[in-house]
Amino acid sequence: MTVFGLKAAEREAVLVERLAELTEHHRAACPPYRGILDAIGAAPPYEHVADLPWLPVRLFKTHELRSVPAERVFRVLTSSGTTGQRPSRVHLDREAAAAQTRMLAATLRVVLGERRLPMLVVDSRSVVRDPALSARGAGVLGMMNLGRDHTFVLDEQGRVDAEAVKCFLARHGSERFLIFGFTFMVWLYLRDLGADLAHGVLIHSGGWKRLAEQAVDNAEFRRRLAAECGLSRVHNFYGMVEQIGTIFLEGPGGDGLYCPDFADVVIRDPETWAEAPPGEPGLIEVVSTLPTSYPGHVLLTEDLGVVRGVDDGCWPGKRFEVLGRLPRAEARGCGDTFGRG
Amino acid sequence: MSHLDRLRAVFRMALNLPADAGVDGLEYRAIPQWDSLAHMALIAAMEDEFSVLIDTDEMIDMSSFAKAAGLLEKHGIGAAAV
Numbered sequence A: 001m002t003v004f005g006l007k008a009a010e011r012e013a014v015l016v017e018r019l020a021e022l023t024e025h026h027r028a029a030c031p032p033y034r035g036i037l038d039a040i041g042a043a044p045p046y047e048h049v050a051d052l053p054w055l056p057v058r059l060f061k062t063h064e065l066r067s068v069p070a071e072r073v074f075r076v077l078t079s080s081g082t083t084g085q086r087p088s089r090v091h092l093d094r095e096a097a098a099a100q101t102r103m104l105a106a107t108l109r110v111v112l113g114e115r116r117l118p119m120l121v122v123d124s125r126s127v128v129r130d131p132a133l134s135a136r137g138a139g140v141l142g143m144m145n146l147g148r149d150h151t152f153v154l155d156e157q158g159r160v161d162a163e164a165v166k167c168f169l170a171r172h173g174s175e176r177f178l179i180f181g182f183t184f185m186v187w188l189y190l191r192d193l194g195a196d197l198a199h200g201v202l203i204h205s206g207g208w209k210r211l212a213e214q215a216v217d218n219a220e221f222r223r224r225l226a227a228e229c230g231l232s233r234v235h236n237f238y239g240m241v242e243q244i245g246t247i248f249l250e251g252p253g254g255d256g257l258y259c260p261d262f263a264d265v266v267i268r269d270p271e272t273w274a275e276a277p278p279g280e281p282g283l284i285e286v287v288s289t290l291p292t293s294y295p296g297h298v299l300l301t302e303d304l305g306v307v308r309g310v311d312d313g314c315w316p317g318k319r320f321e322v323l324g325r326l327p328r329a330e331a332r333g334c335g336d337t338f339g340r341g
Numbered sequence B: 001m002s003h004l005d006r007l008r009a010v011f012r013m014a015l016n017l018p019a020d021a022g023v024d025g026l027e028y029r030a031i032p033q034w035d036s037l038a039h040m041a042l043i044a045a046m047e048d049e050f051s052v053l054i055d056t057d058e059m060i061d062m063s064s065f066a067k068a069a070g071l072l073e074k075h076g077i078g079a080a081a082v
Helices: A008-029 A031-040 A094-112 A135-144 A162-172 A183-189 A218-229 B003-014 B036-050 B056-061 B065-074
Strands: A073-078 A089-093 A117-124 A147-154 A177-182 A200-205 A233-238 A248-250 A263-268 A282-288 A298-310 A318-325
Touching: A008 A031, A008 A263, A008 A298, A073 A094, A089 A094, A094 A200, A094 A248, A094 B056, A117 A135, A117 A162, A117 A183, A117 A200, A135 A147, A135 A177, A135 B036, A147 A162, A147 A177, A147 B036, A177 A183, A183 A200, A183 A218, A218 A233, A263 A298, A263 A318, B003 B036, B003 B065, B036 B056, B036 B065, B056 B065
Parallel strands: A117 A147, A117 A177, A177 A200, A200 A233
Antiparallel strands: A073 A089, A233 A248, A263 A282, A282 A298, A298 A318
């Protein structure tokens, strides 16, 4: 079973119906959301996904937006707000919490397979042990569900633990294994290991800001990891805590990020808010059917992106690229918090 | 020792519970000891104890002791009585 099966037109039909239902569900269950919809005059019918009312993602920093009563809240997730900023707060009930883990697993199955693979984590074990979990820790913890025999590349002091990696590779290096880390950490620590990671599947995320400062783009990242570690299966992903469980996954050839069947992106012209055609950059709106316990199903991000193609790649639907943060937006993102504040 | 007693022992060990703790009514995240990290330790301990491989979906669905017992049964471990 794969969740990369729907072409753009089929996806549009499925999503517009389900997202319209969710809009009405949240309108009824979340008074502040209802207030926003009333203020902007949003009302059905919605003909296209792009017609649905969106929320700016930063509203989750300033407002408590949930569609379940307090006693049914099972987990509250927080984003990595940097100093002086309020983090986003995302409320999950038991069903939404289980669904997000399940759909994350279903999305990654297309590159990892059914089994929990032996897993190398390009981070330190201490990030998952902190009870007031950081966004980075939460990200690592979420991914750890997909692995087994979790081995951390960094020791408790944040130094490369070459011995642990060597033992891991002795146990698992000749079968398929999973490597996960934030993009910047992977770049910083994986290349110097001098290890043969040819059987590894690398999943990484967290943004390119720190790497862009070193003039390293995705193509260079992939080229160097292939040359220096033998890593040929490399998948970046784009996702955010405000739409937890939904990730946009890079295809095997590195030709863009693809949307799972239950999600999509709309690129909007930041001047007119109209949907931008493929090839034209704009703000990324992310839509997903997973947010059932909070109104996060249609979110306008502060990231710039561009659709590179539609139904023309290794998986169906749109493939897109994230170009970076909208210049005036505040800095935010797991990868960017490393070593700062 | 019956498979259920072995499962109870695995729960107590993986969740750091006292030797006499009752575990049959436990649910995921209902006690502080059973958090997401402990859940992974618990799954790994069950895999070792019963020589089974638990996949991601099974791991996510195993949200109580009763479901863990059911999961073992699905893997052909123990009698039908739970």
